Amino acid sequence: xxxxxxxxxxxxxxxxxxxxxxxxxxKLRVRDALGVQDASGECVTVQGWIRSVRSQKEVLxxxxxxxxxxxxxxxxxxxxxxxxELAFGSSVxxxxxxxxxxxxxxxxxxxxxxxxxxxxCEAKAFPIKYKERHPLEYLRQYPHLRCRTNALGSILRxxxxxxxxxxxxxxxxxxxxxxxxxxxxxxxxxxxxLFQVEPSSKIKVPEENFFDVPAFLTVSxxxxxxxxxxxxxxVFTFGPTFRAENSQSRRHLAEFYMVEAEVSFVESLQDLMxxxxxxxxxxxxxxxxxxxEDVELCHQFIASGQKDRLEHMLxxxxxxxxxxxxxxxxxxxxxxxxFTPKWGVDLQTEHEKYLVRHCGNIPxxxxxxxxELKPFYMRxxxxxxxxxxxxxxxxxxxxxxxxxxSLREERYHVLEQRLARSGxxxxxxxxxxxxxFGSVPHGGFGMGFERYLQLLS
Numbered sequence: 481x482x483x484x485x486x487x488x489x490x491x492x493x494x495x496x497x498x499x500x501x502x503x504x505x506x507k508l509r510v511r512d513a514l515g516v517q518d519a520s521g522e523c524v525t526v527q528g529w530i531r532s533v534r535s536q537k538e539v540l541x542x543x544x545x546x547x548x549x550x551x552x553x554x555x556x557x558x559x560x561x562x563x564x565e566l567a568f569g570s571s572v573x574x575x576x577x578x579x580x581x582x583x584x585x586x587x588x589x590x591x592x593x594x595x596x597x598x599x600x601c602e603a604k605a606f607p608i609k610y611k612e613r614h615p616l617e618y619l620r621q622y623p624h625l626r627c628r629t630n631a632l633g634s635i636l637r638x639x640x641x642x643x644x645x646x647x648x649x650x651x652x653x654x655x656x657x658x659x660x661x662x663x664x665x666x667x668x669x670x671x672x673x674l675f676q677v678e679p680s681s682k683i684k685v686p687e688e689n690f691f692d693v694p695a696f697l698t699v700s701x702x703x704x705x706x707x708x709x710x711x712x713x714x715v716f717t718f719g720p721t722f723r724a725e726n727s728q729s730r731r732h733l734a735e736f737y738m739v740e741a742e743v744s745f746v747e748s749l750q751d752l753m754x755x756x757x758x759x760x761x762x763x764x765x766x767x768x769x770x771x772x773e774d775v776e777l778c779h780q781f782i783a784s785g786q787k788d789r790l791e792h793m794l795x796x797x798x799x800x801x802x803x804x805x806x807x808x809x810x811x812x813x814x815x816x817x818x819f820t821p822k823w824g825v826d827l828q829t830e831h832e833k834y835l836v837r838h839c840g841n842i843p844x845x846x847x848x849x850x851x852e853l854k855p856f857y858m859r860x861x862x863x864x865x866x867x868x869x870x871x872x873x874x875x876x877x878x879x880x881x882x883x884x885x886s887l888r889e890e891r892y893h894v895l896e897q898r899l900a901r902s903g904x905x906x907x908x909x910x911x912x913x914x915x916x917f918g919s920v921p922h923g924g925f926g927m928g929f930e931r932y933l934q935l936l937s
Contacts, residue, residue: 510528513526519578522577529570529628530543531544531552531568550777554585570598574596638775642766642929657717660701663696667699668698700721713744718737756883798842806827810831856889860898879935
């Protein structure tokens with residue numbers, strides 16, 4: 481936006497005196513053009529796709545959108561520009577003067593001096609129709625075109641802004657970004673079913689692997705991050721993960737993005753929960769601030785009532801209860817659950833959503849789970865007769881579990897015993913070796929990005 485303003489300032493002279501030909505123009509995104517507050521005839525060029533065409537006797541009105549905003553830029557042109565090629569869906573490049581609009585519906589408009597049709601669109605054959613709000617089921621038939629609709633465009637802008645906000649939070653708080661591998665021999669014990677990777681042209685030879693060992697699509701970057709946390713005190717990764725879970729529900733995707741972080745010299749879950757809450761709030765506030773129209777559209781047509789829920793979460797401190805307390809709350813609930821809550825059984829989605837409602841629709845951290853429910857790398861709580869580990873899940877309204885994390889077991893002898901009991905000593909000898917060389921108390925967490933987006937859109 482600042483760059484656009486500088487360009488406009490440099491070109492202001494063009495609007496006050498007669499411009500020589502060819503004249504210099506500032507190429508603006510639609511979002512930047514709409515944000516100009518004091519347009520006074522600057523020479524600009526806008527590129528995008530036609531969203532609507534309205535022809536009057538002497539004036540032609542176009543609405544052009546380039547994907548940078550939900551709102552389109554109105555282009556006003558002489559009727560002599562009218563042609564069959566100026567149709568819904570056609571791509572155009574428009575050059576003209578950015579002026580204050582006479583209509584109250586928009587702040588500025590582009591007074592066209594030149595309109596070039598870059599690519600035509602046969603409106604009758606185009607599956608997406610002007611002024612129709614197509615159901616999502618219909619749009620699934622056209623995955624190559626559906627991004628041109630308002631709904632999908634808004635979702636993708638929200639996703640882009642949330643991605644930038646996550647990176648910004650970690651950068652501002654001193655985290656180093658690590659690119660963890662997508663192909664790995666590591667199964668990240670307990671994270672989910674695996675997709676095994678083999679070359680498509682491979683001649684099947686018994687007991688032979690392309691990488692000499694079995695290779696999989698990653699289910700988590702956590703263990704790779706733990707290696708890096710031995711050299712950098714704060715690290716994170718943000719990338720695709722894969723789970724071969726044969727389910728058609730929206731909670732079990734074959735491919736999704738995960739935000740994962742590891743923090744060294746952390747000795748309490750409180751420190752870890754502070755980072756999780758800070759990440760959630762900072763990211764959400766930035767998205768609501770930078771994409772208000774897109775979020776509003778999603779909440780109006782896709783997830784009604786979600787905006788008030790988000791604002792309620794942002795203005796309250798997150799709550800903390802133990803797993804033991806959660807089980808007692810569920811046992812006393814008047815609601816009949818499909819899965820009976822009891823000690824030693826993992827919380828189901830129905831339990832998680834009830835707990836959030838019970839806590840006033842404020843996000844709640846559930847801590848200290850039974851050790852048998854969690855992987856070997858989670859730190860055992862000392863002096864706890866119930867044999868729990870320092871694990872934490874963040875439950876949020878409408879979704880259930882959003883974050884999952886724990887303190888990591890840094891004590892060599894304790895970790896050695898847990899690996900032996902699980903029969904994993906050989907497979908994870910390297911992980912045990914990390915505790916021999918400058919091991920420190922540390923913890924980490926992961927957040928499913930697609931689940932987070934459910935809250936926003």
